[in-house]
Amino acid sequence: MKELINLTKLFINDSLGLSLFFYNRTNNKKEFSKQLFTLIIVPIALIPAFFFYVFFMIALYTGLKVIDQTSVFLSAGYIFISFLIIVFGIMYILSVFYFSKNTEELISLPITPRKIIISKFASILIFEYAFAALLFVPVLIIYGVGEGMGLGYAILALVVLLTLPLLPLSLETALIMLIMRSSRVKGRKDFLQIIFVFLAIALVIGVQFWFGTQVSSSAEVDFQILLNSLLTNNESLLNSIGYFFPSSFLVAWGLNRLTLMSVVWIFSLVLITTLSFGFMVFIGERFYFTSLVSGKIARKGRTLSGIERGKFLGKKGHGAMAIFSMDMRLLLRTPVYFFNNVSVVIIVPLVLLVSLSFAELSPENINGVREFYREMPMVINFMFIGFFVFFGGTSATTATTFSREGKASWLTRIVPVSASDQIIGRTASALIVQSLGILCTLIGVYFFMPLTLTTVLLTVIMGLIGSLPILLFGLFIDMNRPLLDWDNPQKAVKNNMNVMITLFIGMFYVVMLIAICGALGYFVNQWVSYAVYIIVSLIITIAFYKKINKDLEKRLLAF
Known part of the structure; x- marks a missing residue:
């Protein structure tokens, strides 16, 4: 465990440049002032956006309360944040696992591949936890206060928060490792990183488009039937959007109404998350280092002839x-x-x-x-x-x-x-x-x-x-x-x-x-x-x- 903690600290230090920050504090006051200014001004600049997000969520909950559809509030927040984690996680996963230089130095040391994989994943997860907490905690508080929930809700909500970034990131990391292992993508990892990001964005837009089409088509069939369904069944909207992210059903069933089954649903969510993490580690041990080494084999381009080379080098622009x-x-x-x-x-x-x-x-x-x-x-x-x-x-x-x-x-x-x-x-x-x-x-x-x-x-x-x-x-x-x-x-x-x-x-x-x-x-x-x-x-x-x-x-x- 100590070795895992030390490796995780190393990867976090590498991502944030903490060593340089503390070095500049002693040896380069001017550069340290610039870095400190950045650390202060960025959070301050994001405060208005955060308050806008909170006010939007309060308005959303209020609107759902009017039509008795608050059961969808937690699931909607869970799905929204999960999609953000998936989209932005692509860049972090590829950067930490495939574009950082520290892995090559660690391979020669007596450290097991599992510890390197878990530590790298943990360094990503810490940042994602901060991001998820910033967005999901307001959702949990708004719902908890609005519905008059107590201590049991707070405990189960904390467990859900701990699983939130872990589940999508585990599956996403495993998928990226499998794709990068393919022999057909050697030497094309830069190109694939761009493709991954655009595919994730296309997925989000596609889901929104499909959902909008479904809602509009339902409304065209009979708006009165749709309205009656919303007013008579307080989980109809939940059933409509929950299929985008099946684990959101477990969140809703576990937190919307506190019963003995709530513990079962949250435990099921924890179990699925644990299995996903284990699956990611299993895939990483078998394919990550192989793909990392094979990716160093660059594709050779066409060899230029002497005349072509001379013409190219002698060209002036x-x-x-x-x-x-x-x-x-x-x-x-x-x-x-x-x-x-x-x-x-x-x-x-x-x-x-x-x-x-x-x-x-x-x-x-x-x-x-x-x-x-x-x-x-x-x-x-x-x-x-x-x-x-x-x-x-x-x-x-x-x-x-x-x-x-x-x-x-x-x-x-x-x-x-x-x-x-x-x-x-x-x-x-x-x-x-x-x-x-x-x-x-x-x-x-x-x-x-x-x-x-x-x-x-x-x-x-x-x-x-x-x-x-x-x-x-x-x-x-x-x-x-x-x-x-x-x-x-x-x-x-x-x-x-x-x-x-x-x-x-x-x-x-x-x-x-x-x-x-x-x-x-x-x-x-x-x-x-x-x-x-x-x-x-x-x-x-x-x-x-x-x-x-x-x-x-x-x-x-x-x-």
């Missing part, structure tokens, strides 16, 4: 294009970078499109929207502009552009390109990612509300121009405080405070700018508002460009 190509390749070939930068601009429009499909807008509603668009085009235009700039603000492309290079950043210092080429190349890669999000959005909107050519050109151009100050601000921040000391690419994005700073300040700037310009358009003239928006954006862009161009060479030497 523009400095900005070389930086752009380097940055884009780094984004596309590293799954963590791809998911946090490129996939966002695909997933967000897709989710909006699916949501609009669920809404099943009637022809009258669609005509009403189109009529509003004809009467108030400026409002719609600024809505699209704000949404397009949102892609630039949420993208971590420029805010991590130097951080993503890590210890290889010395290459950036020696390449024979000017500071202006660095700025143009790195900003261009962010604009390409943003343009992909704009294109996906326009394609999705076309099916509901065809836009005029003037609106398309105006919103696209102003969206790109408006995002330039945010992108350059992100570049400026990462230039001055790059996160280069990491041993896992996930840390360059996930643990990088530059992303949060750029997001919050960038979004605040855009909201204020659009609000002011929108007021000008309403009280003066819409074309005046567009002109002010463009002029302000260009002035800030030029100011950032000159500042970065002046200081970049000095900052690169300080990396």
